[in-house]
Amino acid sequence: MTPPIGEIWVYLSASPLLGLTVTLLAYQAAHWLYVRSGQRPLANPVLIAVAMLATLLWLTGTAYETYFAGAQFVHFLLGPATVALAVPLYTQFKRVRSMLLPISAGLLAGSLTAIISAVLIARLFGADLATQASLAPKSVTTPIAMGIAEQIGGLPSLTAVLVIFTGVLGAIVGGRIFRLAGVSDPAICGFSLGVASHGIGTARAFQQDEQRGAFAALAMGLNGLLTALLLPVFAGWLIQ
Amino acid sequence: MLSALSLLLVCQLCGEVVVRWLALPVPGPVAGMLLLFLLLLLREGPGEELRTTSQNLLKHLSLLFVPAGTGIVVHLGRIGEQWLALLLSLLLSTVLTLLITAWVMQWCAGRKA
Numbered sequence: 504m505t506p507p508i509g510e511i512w513v514y515l516s517a518s519p520l521l522g523l524t525v526t527l528l529a530y531q532a533a534h535w536l537y538v539r540s541g542q543r544p545l546a547n548p549v550l551i552a553v554a555m556l557a558t559l560l561w562l563t564g565t566a567y568e569t570y571f572a573g574a575q576f577v578h579f580l581l582g583p584a585t586v587a588l589a590v591p592l593y594t595q596f597k598r599v600r601s602m603l604l605p606i607s608a609g610l611l612a613g614s615l616t617a618i619i620s621a622v623l624i625a626r627l628f629g630a631d632l633a634t635q636a637s638l639a640p641k642s643v644t645t646p647i648a649m650g651i652a653e654q655i656g657g658l659p660s661l662t663a664v665l666v667i668f669t670g671v672l673g674a675i676v677g678g679r680i681f682r683l684a685g686v687s688d689p690a691i692c693g694f695s696l697g698v699a700s701h702g703i704g705t706a707r708a709f710q711q712d713e714q715r716g717a718f719a720a721l722a723m724g725l726n727g728l729l730t731a732l733l734l735p736v737f738a739g740w741l742i743q
Numbered sequence: 744m745l746s747a748l749s750l751l752l753v754c755q756l757c758g759e760v761v762v763r764w765l766a767l768p769v770p771g772p773v774a775g776m777l778l779l780f781l782l783l784l785l786r787e788g789p790g791e792e793l794r795t796t797s798q799n800l801l802k803h804l805s806l807l808f809v810p811a812g813t814g815i816v817v818h819l820g821r822i823g824e825q826w827l828a829l830l831l832s833l834l835l836s837t838v839l840t841l842l843i844t845a846w847v848m849q850w851c852a853g854r855k856a
Contacts (some may be wrong), residue, residue, distance in 0.1 A: 526813075530802070530806045549805050553812040560816050567817050574810035580800070581807045583751040583771035587797035589779035590789050604853035612845030623835040628828035634821065638832055641841060645811055646770040660814050661821065663835065667812040672837045680838060686845040694848060699840035708805040716801070722844075724773055731768040 516565065522573020529555045529739035537654070542710065544675040549667060549703060581645065581702075588720040598690060606694065610722065613698035614729045617642035622741050635742045637661040640730055641669045645703040647727040655738040670703025677704065689715045697722025747796035754779040 515521045533551035533654070540546040560570055568626065571578070578589070621638045636657030642650040645666050652662035673696060681692045693715030696704035701723045709716030758775030761767070767774065783789055789797070815822070822829060 519768045526809055527806075530803075531807055534805075535771045549808050549812055552806075552809045553815065556813045556815050560813070567814060570813065571810060574813070577807055578810040582772040582775070583748070584800045584804055584807055586751045586754045588781050589754075589783060590794060590797040591779055592776075593799070595785040596784075601854065602816045602848075605848040608851045609844045609848035612847040613840050617836060617840040619834055620839045621832050624835050625783065625825075625828045625832040628825075630828035630829055630832070634825050634828065638829070641833065641836070644773075645808065646772060650768075651771060658818075660799040661818045663811040664815045665829070667808050669833055670808065670835055671832055673841065676838060677841060680841045681845060684842055684845055686786065686849055688849070688852070691848045691852070695841050695844040697839050698844045702804055702808060703808055706801075709801055709804070710749050717791045724776055725798075727773050728769055735768070 513680075515682055516563075517615060519573035519576070521542055522570045523576050524573070525556065525559060525570075526552075526574045526577050529559075544678060544707070546621055547671045547703075550671045553667070564600040585644070585646075585702075588724065591713060591717035592721055592724075593716060595690075595721075598714070599718070599721060602690060605691070606721075606725075609691075609694060610698060610725050610729060613695065614642075614726050614733065617699060617726075617732065618734055619741065627743070629696075632656065632742060634661070638665055639734055639742065640737060641665045642699055642701060643727050643730045644723055648701075651731055651734055654735050655742070666701065667703065670700045672701025673704045674707035677707065688717045693718030698726045701726070732738065744792065744796050747790075747793040750793060751775075751779070751797070754782070782838075 505569065525625045530548060533548040533555065536551055537546045537548045549568050559681040560567065570678065591731065618639050625635050625638050633656065636655045637652050640651040640662060643666065645663050648662050649659040652659045677696050677700070686692060689712060691700055693708045696708050697719030705716060705719035705723050708719035755772050755775040757778055759771030762769055762771050762774050
């Protein structure tokens with residue numbers, strides 16, 4: 504006796520196995536497309552995988568919470584992966600030490616630009632307060648950004664989405680922007696990508712070379728710290 | 744691989760504890776990254792195992808952002824209403840941040856040289 508397909512679906516949709524499996528499959532497919540396209544930035548694997556999964560959830564009428572019950576195992580690895588960034592950082596430590604002034608100045612300028620420009624542009628085009636507050640920490644890595652958003656009156660889960668799209672955008676436009684701006688030092692390119700686009704920019708930087716990756720990782724960590732300290736201080740004044 | 748993974752988790756755990764204990768505005772994993780970095784300075788570098796494990800984990804860093812990104816489905820209503828503000832804010836602010844960070848760094852590096 505084989506049970507009807509509907510019963511199997513009821514079982515599978517309630518177990519974390521399905522959410523986890525489709526996440527890995529969607530990412531593998533997206534990564535395959537990315538490699539096939541010759542690693543074109545526009546074929547960003549996060550963007551494609553998210554589009555596929557969102558369509559799948561919509562077609563099957565699955566709630567995001569149900570999907571996340573499985574996908575949380577992948578999400579959890581963000582923690583250990585963030586810790587692991589210490590290794591490339593250590594490898595590049597000599598170069599980092601020789602660039603302390605440009606790093607501090609670039610960090611401060613970039614961090615403030617990311618926060619203030621995001622909020623002011625959104626306000627100019629009519630975004631409401633919750634949207635502005637959710638956008639403010641958009642250049643910071645997901646776990647930090649969600650914490651800040653909660654503190655300043657944003658919607659943490661919206662912030663997570665905006666953070667990821669910021670990362671994808673930075674990874675897409677980064678190379679072109681640096682060429683236009685006449686910046687070629689891999690340490691500077693990597694660091695700028697990390698300030699503007701956190702972990703996804705870092706992932707893109709690592710695909711190019713280790714030096715870029717390490718500087719992006721450093722920038723991501725530092726910008727996370729700085730934004731967490733700075734933003735709550737002037738959020739009330741900025742977001743109106 | 745197993746001992747390297749344990750080390751990463753122990754650092755993260757210590758990071759979480761320190762952050763909560765001192766009420767720091769930093770997430771645990773970032774504190775864990777700083778702890779591991781200090782440990783590497785003390786031990787003068789990562790072993791072969793930690794090096795390969797972290798390389799493997801970071802090779803697919805993008806994958807780890809997919810579950811949170813899929814959360815877009817929860818906010819389609821708000822995004823639909825304010826899509827222009829969101830799109831322009833994300834795009835222009837990201838481009839500005841990239842440009843200003845890179846230029847400030849290049850200017851400072853050039854002055855020193």
